Amino acid sequence: MSYRIIDVSGDIGIRAEGKTLEECFIESALGLYSLVTDLEKVDLIEEIEINLTEQSIEDLLICFLNELIFHFDAYGFLGKSVFLKINETYLRGKIKGEIFNPQKHERRLLVKAATYHNLKLKKENSLFVAEIIFDI
Amino acid sequence: MPKIEGTERIDPYRLRVPKGFVSGMKTEGIIYVDEILEEGLEIESVRQVANVATLPGIVGKSLAMPDIHTGYGFPIGGVAAFDAEEGIISPGGVGYDINCGVRLLRSNLNYEEVKPKIRELVDLLYTHIPSGVGSTGKIKLSHKDEREIVKKGAIWAVEQGFGDAEDLHRIESHGCLDGADPDAISSKAYERGRSQQGTLGSGNHFLEVQYVAEVFEPEIANHMGLWKGQVTIMIHTGSRGFGHQICDDYVKIMLQALKKYDIELPDKELACVPFRSKEAQQYFSAMKGAANYAWANRQCLTHWTREIFFKLFKISPKQLAMTVVFDVAHNIAKEEFHEINGKRKRLIVHRKGATRAFPKGHPELPDCYKDIGQPVLIPGDMGRVSFVLVGLTKALEETFGSICHGAGRVLSRNQAIKQAKGRSIKEELAERGIIVRASGKETLAEEMPDAYKDVSNVVDVVHNAGLAMKVVKLKPLGVIKG
Numbered sequence: 001m002s003y004r005i006i007d008v009s010g011d012i013g014i015r016a017e018g019k020t021l022e023e024c025f026i027e028s029a030l031g032l033y034s035l036v037t038d039l040e041k042v043d044l045i046e047e048i049e050i051n052l053t054e055q056s057i058e059d060l061l062i063c064f065l066n067e068l069i070f071h072f073d074a075y076g077f078l079g080k081s082v083f084l085k086i087n088e089t090y091l092r093g094k095i096k097g098e099i100f101n102p103q104k105h106e107r108r109l110l111v112k113a114a115t116y117h118n119l120k121l122k123k124e125n126s127l128f129v130a131e132i133i134f135d136i
Numbered sequence: 137m138p139k140i141e142g143t144e145r146i147d148p149y150r151l152r153v154p155k156g157f158v159s160g161m162k163t164e165g166i167i168y169v170d171e172i173l174e175e176g177l178e179i180e181s182v183r184q185v186a187n188v189a190t191l192p193g194i195v196g197k198s199l200a201m202p203d204i205h206t207g208y209g210f211p212i213g214g215v216a217a218f219d220a221e222e223g224i225i226s227p228g229g230v231g232y233d234i235n236c237g238v239r240l241l242r243s244n245l246n247y248e249e250v251k252p253k254i255r256e257l258v259d260l261l262y263t264h265i266p267s268g269v270g271s272t273g274k275i276k277l278s279h280k281d282e283r284e285i286v287k288k289g290a291i292w293a294v295e296q297g298f299g300d301a302e303d304l305h306r307i308e309s310h311g312c313l314d315g316a317d318p319d320a321i322s323s324k325a326y327e328r329g330r331s332q333q334g335t336l337g338s339g340n341h342f343l344e345v346q347y348v349a350e351v352f353e354p355e356i357a358n359h360m361g362l363w364k365g366q367v368t369i370m371i372h373t374g375s376r377g378f379g380h381q382i383c384d385d386y387v388k389i390m391l392q393a394l395k396k397y398d399i400e401l402p403d404k405e406l407a408c409v410p411f412r413s414k415e416a417q418q419y420f421s422a423m424k425g426a427a428n429y430a431w432a433n434r435q436c437l438t439h440w441t442r443e444i445f446f447k448l449f450k451i452s453p454k455q456l457a458m459t460v461v462f463d464v465a466h467n468i469a470k471e472e473f474h475e476i477n478g479k480r481k482r483l484i485v486h487r488k489g490a491t492r493a494f495p496k497g498h499p500e501l502p503d504c505y506k507d508i509g510q511p512v513l514i515p516g517d518m519g520r521v522s523f524v525l526v527g528l529t530k531a532l533e534e535t536f537g538s539i540c541h542g543a544g545r546v547l548s549r550n551q552a553i554k555q556a557k558g559r560s561i562k563e564e565l566a567e568r569g570i571i572v573r574a575s576g577k578e579t580l581a582e583e584m585p586d587a588y589k590d591v592s593n594v595v596d597v598v599h600n601a602g603l604a605m606k607v608v609k610l611k612p613l614g615v616i617k618g
Contacts, residue, residue, distance in 0.1 A: 112380040
């Protein structure tokens with residue numbers, strides 16, 4: 001399980017890998033949070049729940065990430081620990097983390113949205129791989 | 137030989153993307169670049185210009201300005217107009233930051249008066265203007281307030297005591313688009329917008345203290361209240377999370393509606409629906425609400441900027457005379473009338489990273505600019521220069537009255553961070569007399585001058601192509617960023 005940053009000209013992307021689809025989604029989420037702040041400094045204090053049903057698995061990934069962006073932008077919620085269950089195009093998630101505190105948490109990028117631009121979500125050998133470009 | 141195979145040079149400032157560059161193009165594309173800027177042209181951005189030309193109901197050509205770079209669906213720097221009866225509207229042709237735009241304030245202070253106090257001024261601006269990731273504003277809005285902002289835009293801000301009614305005359309569309317519908321906006325957008333009114337944001341947004349370094353057109357500059365050596369303020373921000381959420385909501389709605397309208401797309405981010413459809417009308421009225429939120433935002437920031445100047449320079453509002461020169465939107469779709477082959481047509485003009493640049497005499501211009509044309513504000517990077525231009529008739533004839541919006545990036549954020557390693561961008565800029573403050577750890581590296589094209593090259597193309605005319609050049613003295 002891992003994620004890394006992908007370089008694109010105007011914005012930034014994340015490549016996430018996991019042994020299962022759930023792991024791949026979790027790594028995508030942690031990759032997103034790592035763009036916003038240093039996850040080392042985030043404690044497990046609050047918890048949010050997310051339930052989504054979409055038309056396709058790609059839609060599910062984009063909507064899931066945009067849901068996390070919404071919870072940060074509206075309420076300052078930063079996740080660090082993500083539990084997910086995906087059943088076809090239904091996702092149920094619990095995310096533990098903390099509310100952003102500028103005195104404690106590093107300010108990195110302001111992520112506006114996860115986009116469909118060059119979106120990849122596929123199985124490569126034994127791994128699920130996702131590539132998502134974010135609008136910054 | 138053009139750098140990108142399949143494109144054709146028309147003249148020193150125009151490159152053609154012929155029909156057939158991608159399949160299904162209904163019209164050709166024109167990219168305004170000279171040979172210098174053509175060197176940096178990305179194939180993907182050219183393909184995006186071509187993809188836009190495949191969309192239903194496109195009128196005229198698919199256009200891109202010299203600050204073109206790859207965006208989502210539409211290129212950044214893209215201009216495309218669609219027939220209001222038979223064409224589409226696309227959130228991707230507007231962008232996530234709806235009505236991201238630029239406002240310029242003038243003052244009666246000159247360079248010599250401000251220079252000795254610039255550090256103190258930048259510190260005060262940085263302390264009092266909320267900026268950066270996770271920052272919330274000083275204004276807490278009720279749901280009713282947000283609905284009022286959606287309907288009234290900058291007028292709401294003036295009613296709350298942020299600035300003067302006089303400011304409204306010098307804003308594109310007077311700071312308020314009619315027809316915004318508060319009910320077309322999701323509760324999530326309202327949640328995101330609740331504490332972000334009166335905030336700068338992050339990324340390439342900024343508030344800059346500048347001075348007029350060069351005057352190209354003294355008479356026009358004088359008409360705008362600008363003179364050499366004068367201190368000006370430039371504000372670059374948009375509709376914040378409120379607009380981002382509206383874009384996100386409607387991309388989703390439109391993707392789901394594609395089948396219904398039998399629209400096939402080469403790229404999901406081009407998601408669009410016929411302008412006459414219910415989904416389109418809802419998006420358009422929600423987008424107008426976000427545009428109005430952005431105009432209120434720049435109005436609130438104007439008010440606090442003035443307060444800081446009064447306090448620091450111990451000067452009265454009348455002595456300071458910090459009035460609005462103009463305020464432009466550079467991520468927006470607008471319903472406009474244009475003459476096409478001798479016929480007046482109602483069009484939906486998408487400007488994504490492009491600025492309206494109407495010539496003198498245009499009926500949509502405020503009285504104060506009817507005789508000279510619309511001021512167009514083009515910011516550069518924080519270490520170089522910015523420009524004020526005026527729109528010319530040729531822009532109306534060729535580009536639906538539009539020009540570029542800024543410098544355009546050349547380095548990715550990561551490349552910029554790598555190149556800035558071991559350097560202090562803050563000190564480098566200070567050596568050049570520019571004081572900067574940013575809240576994000578890497579913001580200065582990501583936004584350093586080397587990360588951008590030289591805006592002078594970009595502006596020269598629109599000037600030489602006859603779309604607009606350079607009026608003044610502005611140089612930065614101090615910058616705050618998120």
